[in-house]
Amino acid sequence: MFDQQSSKTPKIAIRNLYKIFGTSPETMVDLAKSGMAKPEMLKQHQHVLGLDDINIDMMAGEITVIMGLSGSGKSTLIRHLNRLIEPTDGQVLLDGEDVTQLSASGLQQLRHKKMSMVFQKFALLPHRTVLENAALGPIVRGEPAGPAKENAKRWLERVGLAGYEANYPHQLSGGMQQRVGIARALCSEAEIMLMDEAFSALDPIIRTDMQSLLLELQEELHKTIIFITHDLDEALRLADHLVVLKDGRVVQQGEPQGIILNPEDAYIETFVGDINRARVLRVRSIQSSDPAPAGSETISATATLEDAIERAKGNPDVIFSVSEGNSTQGSLNMRHVFKSLVPRRPSEETN
Amino acid sequence: MTDYSGTIDALGLREWCDGGVEAGGPMTMEQLLNATNGTATDDKGFLSTPFPSLDVLHNACGAIPRTRDMTAGIEDLFLAVKAPLKAVLDPITQPLSWALDGALAGILALPWMVTIPLIMLLVFYATRSLKTTFMVFGGLLVLSLIDHYTYAMQTLAIIMVCTVISVLFGIPIGIAMSRSDRLQRVSLPILDLLQTLPTFVYLIPLIFLFSVTEAKLYGIAIILYAIVPVIRLTDLGIRLVDKDVLEAVDSFGMSSRQRLMGVEIPLAMPNIMAGVNQTIMMSLAMVVIASLVSAPGLGTLVLRGINKLELGVGLVAGLGIVILAILLDRVTKTAMARVNRSMES
Numbered sequence: 001m002f003d004q005q006s007s008k009t010p011k012i013a014i015r016n017l018y019k020i021f022g023t024s025p026e027t028m029v030d031l032a033k034s035g036m037a038k039p040e041m042l043k044q045h046q047h048v049l050g051l052d053d054i055n056i057d058m059m060a061g062e063i064t065v066i067m068g069l070s071g072s073g074k075s076t077l078i079r080h081l082n083r084l085i086e087p088t089d090g091q092v093l094l095d096g097e098d099v100t101q102l103s104a105s106g107l108q109q110l111r112h113k114k115m116s117m118v119f120q121k122f123a124l125l126p127h128r129t130v131l132e133n134a135a136l137g138p139i140v141r142g143e144p145a146g147p148a149k150e151n152a153k154r155w156l157e158r159v160g161l162a163g164y165e166a167n168y169p170h171q172l173s174g175g176m177q178q179r180v181g182i183a184r185a186l187c188s189e190a191e192i193m194l195m196d197e198a199f200s201a202l203d204p205i206i207r208t209d210m211q212s213l214l215l216e217l218q219e220e221l222h223k224t225i226i227f228i229t230h231d232l233d234e235a236l237r238l239a240d241h242l243v244v245l246k247d248g249r250v251v252q253q254g255e256p257q258g259i260i261l262n263p264e265d266a267y268i269e270t271f272v273g274d275i276n277r278a279r280v281l282r283v284r285s286i287q288s289s290d291p292a293p294a295g296s297e298t299i300s301a302t303a304t305l306e307d308a309i310e311r312a313k314g315n316p317d318v319i320f321s322v323s324e325g326n327s328t329q330g331s332l333n334m335r336h337v338f339k340s341l342v343p344r345r346p347s348e349e350t351n
Numbered sequence: 352m353t354d355y356s357g358t359i360d361a362l363g364l365r366e367w368c369d370g371g372v373e374a375g376g377p378m379t380m381e382q383l384l385n386a387t388n389g390t391a392t393d394d395k396g397f398l399s400t401p402f403p404s405l406d407v408l409h410n411a412c413g414a415i416p417r418t419r420d421m422t423a424g425i426e427d428l429f430l431a432v433k434a435p436l437k438a439v440l441d442p443i444t445q446p447l448s449w450a451l452d453g454a455l456a457g458i459l460a461l462p463w464m465v466t467i468p469l470i471m472l473l474v475f476y477a478t479r480s481l482k483t484t485f486m487v488f489g490g491l492l493v494l495s496l497i498d499h500y501t502y503a504m505q506t507l508a509i510i511m512v513c514t515v516i517s518v519l520f521g522i523p524i525g526i527a528m529s530r531s532d533r534l535q536r537v538s539l540p541i542l543d544l545l546q547t548l549p550t551f552v553y554l555i556p557l558i559f560l561f562s563v564t565e566a567k568l569y570g571i572a573i574i575l576y577a578i579v580p581v582i583r584l585t586d587l588g589i590r591l592v593d594k595d596v597l598e599a600v601d602s603f604g605m606s607s608r609q610r611l612m613g614v615e616i617p618l619a620m621p622n623i624m625a626g627v628n629q630t631i632m633m634s635l636a637m638v639v640i641a642s643l644v645s646a647p648g649l650g651t652l653v654l655r656g657i658n659k660l661e662l663g664v665g666l667v668a669g670l671g672i673v674i675l676a677i678l679l680d681r682v683t684k685t686a687m688a689r690v691n692r693s694m695e696s
Contacts, residue, residue, distance in 0.1 A: 082602055084598060084601060084602060107604075108604045108606070109604075110604075111601075111602060111603060111604030112603070112604040115602075116602070116603065117599070117602040117603075119595060119598070119599055121595045123593070123595040123596050123598065123599035124596075124599075125596060125600070125614060126593075126596075126618065127617045127618060136600070136603055137603050140600070140603050140604055140605050140609060141604070184603075188603060194602075
């Protein structure tokens with residue numbers, strides 16, 4: 001993970017970011033920096049430590065997922081990127097420029113051109129049509145309405161809402177409203193998309209559809225997406241880079257497969273204990289570099305373990321040869337596959 | 352009457368009391384009665400000791416002023432500030448007189464066969480409802496048939512002028528209040544005062560300031576009373592706009608002006624319209640009271656009914672006011688519903 005990150009410069013780099021809520025947050029920064037945690041600060045000083053020394057690198061063209069339970073500070077964190085919330089201390093560097101130091105007009109430029117946002121509760125304008133909602137970004141920038149609406153129409157088509165342009169948001173179902181929300185974000189042509197629990201208010205099946213739509217769009221657009229969620233399955237499905245937050249602190253971050261296989265603390269172990277590992281883990285994460293015996297069947301490195309078990313028909317003695325692109329990379333022993341399906345118990349570590 | 356003399360002596364205030372100039376002025380009614388009946392009020396027993404009010408204490412100690420002196424003081428104060436206040440307020444409020452006089456003269460200068468179709472056209476434009484339009488026609492027909500046409504038109508003209516001015520000032524004040532919690536904290540008690548003050552009490556300082564023949568006298572009274580709901584509901588409406596929507600438009604970089612005109616006011620419109628409806632109804636209520644200070648219209652007939660005990664005149668005029676009230680309420684509510692509908696679908 002770190003090798004991969006140091007090789008590229010991040011699109012957005014969050015550096016030592018603190019956010020404290022209360023009557024005089026500035027006076028609490030030093031305490032937070034000296035390591036005081038959220039519960040102590042609340043008890044002793046009646047200030048809420050919202051974000052505690054956050055450092056994250058977000059790469060261009062990747063989906064960075066920030067995951068945590070409610071109250072972990074994830075929604076607070078994403079609002080610092082476009083400064084819907086002002087930080088108490090620290091930096092948010094966008095292409096090396098500190099967002100927290102931007103003037104009012106600089107901030108407006110940033111929101112106009114560089115970042116768009118999708119919200120959990122859709123937050124569409126109820127008195128405007130779907131088309132006008134989708135064209136919000138260009139219209140706010142003062143661009144002529146004609147071309148803006150043409151463009152918005154194309155994006156509505158792209159998210160599967162052709163024919164609904166003249167409707168009003170309340171006439172649409174939740175999933176369709178969020179498609180408008182996504183079209184609105186895409187139509188502003190910003191390179192960065194912030195998605196705050198964008199799919200959390202939707203039914204499970206529609207949520208899966210929306211995730212597929214997002215991945216499909218990402219395949220073609222390569223936006224820098226910051227996605228907030230409390231749902232681990234969703235996080236694992238979408239994430240290129242996964243950040244786990246707890247009590248305003250980053251507990252672990254990195255490539256999602258790595259986090260599942262090597263959880264760094266008990267909190268993450270309980271978190272990842274319940275997921276369907278066969279469906280989430282990929283062959284690449286389990287394979288060994290030993291060459292496979294001659295004549296063994298090949299399997300793609302990006303296949304899930306579920307695929308592998310199906311291919312092997314449940315036989316633990318099978319060994320596959322793993323292919324990545326056109327070359328063969330190593331082998332996959334089905335015994336390792338079955339072993340990796342059993343999560344490490346949180347208690348085993350401590351005993 | 353010397354109940355508290357002992358107390359004053361005990362407190363050692365006798366010298367201060369007698370040193371004070373004895374306040375002159377006429378006798379109180381009590382003193383007069385005592386003087387004529389020649390009865391002593393002493394030795395009535397402890398239970399009949401009067402409450403130590405200013406008047407009672409004055410009897411025991413001349414230096415303590417009577418209540419009468421206080422009200423006279425307020426009057427003197429008011430008279431003292433009257434001239435400068437009038438010098439400032441008179442020119443500012445003069446356009447109100449012009450507007451009211453102009454509207455009254457204008458609506459009566461038009462022949463009825465022009466005015467009534469004009470009103471119906473206006474109603475239809477606002478409501479797009481034939482039913483409401485013909486209801487208005489029926490109401491006007493009844494009022495005209497019983498020779499109340501002129502009075503009703505005068506009342507209508509005053510209400511229209513006062514409502515327009517209330518809205519023109521009320522909506523910006525309401526917006527400012529929704530922006531600033533401090534302004535809201537300061538304004539709410541004033542609005543409460545304006546709404547709870549008995550309507551007659553309004554008129555007292557205004558009569559002092561302006562001559563009763565001026566239209567702005569009742570104009571100001573009506574506006575002060577009727578502007579409250581439109582301010583309150585504009586403030587409330589804007590504060591109730593969905594915070595998620597505001598956050599979303601902020602995230603797309605909307606300027607505060609775009610936000611106000613494009614999002615906040617449109618989304619607060621149902622509440623603002625409800626405020627305008629209330630303002631119209633309260634103007635109507637106040638225009639009747641304002642007939643006491645020479646406001647023309649149906650209220651003068653009600654006043655005549657009271658003053659001269661002309662029961663029939665007063666009751667019929669009252670009924671006319673009810674008809675007018677129903678028409679105004681129906682028209683504004685239908686128009687409101689139409690605007691809300693067109694915003695949603």
